[in-house]
Amino acid sequence: MAAxxxxxxxxxxxxxxxxxxxIPAGRVSSYGSIAASIGAKGAARRVGWVLNGSFEAVPPxxxxxxxxxxxxxxxxxxxxxxxxxxxxxRAEGVEVRENRVVNFEKLHWDPMVECxxx
DNA sequence: CATCTGACCTAGT
DNA sequence: AACTAGGCCAGAT
Numbered sequence: 001m002a003a004x005x006x007x008x009x010x011x012x013x014x015x016x017x018x019x020x021x022x023i024p025a026g027r028v029s030s031y032g033s034i035a036a037s038i039g040a041k042g043a044a045r046r047v048g049w050v051l052n053g054s055f056e057a058v059p060p061x062x063x064x065x066x067x068x069x070x071x072x073x074x075x076x077x078x079x080x081x082x083x084x085x086x087x088x089x090r091a092e093g094v095e096v097r098e099n100r101v102v103n104f105e106k107l108h109w110d111p112m113v114e115c116x117x118x
Numbered sequence: 119c120a121t122c123t124g125a126c127c128t129a130g131t
Numbered sequence: 132a133a134c135t136a137g138g139c140c141a142g143a144t
Contacts, residue, residue, distance in 0.1 A: 009140075032127045035139090041128080043139045048125030050140095068126065075125030085125095 012040060013050045017057055019111050023065040026093040027109040028101050030069050037111035048075060064088035071104030 015038035023029045031044035040046065047066075054061035064085040068074045073085045076099055086096045095102035 006140095012140090030127095031125070035127080040139080042126090042137095044126035044128095045124065045138090046126090046140055049142085051125060063125080066125075073125085078125060 012038070012043070012046060013053065015040075016047050016050045017054060017061050020051065020054065020061045020063060020066060021059065022111065022115075023062055023109055025062075025065075026107070028065050028067050028071070028089070028094060028104065028107050029109045029111065030067060032069055033108075033110045033112065034066065037115070051075070052078060062088075065092070065109075067101055067104070071101040071108075073099040073101070 016034060019034045019037055020029070031047040032041075035041060035044045035047045051061070051063045051066060054063045063075070064079065066075075067085075073089075073096065076085045079085055079088075086099065089096050089101065094107060101107060
């Protein structure tokens with residue numbers, strides 16, 4: 001029996017992964033929206049931390065589609081230098097300007113709103 | 119063991 | 132409207 005992380009943490013991570021994978025291409029989401037959608041409002045910080053383990057997650061999690069509230073690519077530094085968020089987002093048709101998502105308000109995909117869950 | 123930081127956000131003053 | 136403080140959880144020093 002390998003030592004497992006706290007169930008709540010595992011559950012949290014599972015939810016974050018699920019929501020992040022639901023983000024359609026060409027769209028971006030925010031940590032707070034995801035956290036709130038999984039019932040962890042205010043735990044936006046954890047979302048970012050959890051997404052750190054999403055790189056080797058299967059199926060792959062489009063963490064590059066997750067930005068902060070202001071549309072800033074706050075986690076660009078954690079990505080591969082070969083494929084920064086900017087490139088990944090641009091590849092999906094998202095305009096990025098100086099680590100900032102252009103028309104963020106238009107491209108912002110809220111799981112709670114789009115899925116109409118509360 | 120204590121302290122701080124970290125892919126942040128909300129709420130209160 | 133702007134600023135401050137608090138919250139969330141775990142890892143790192």
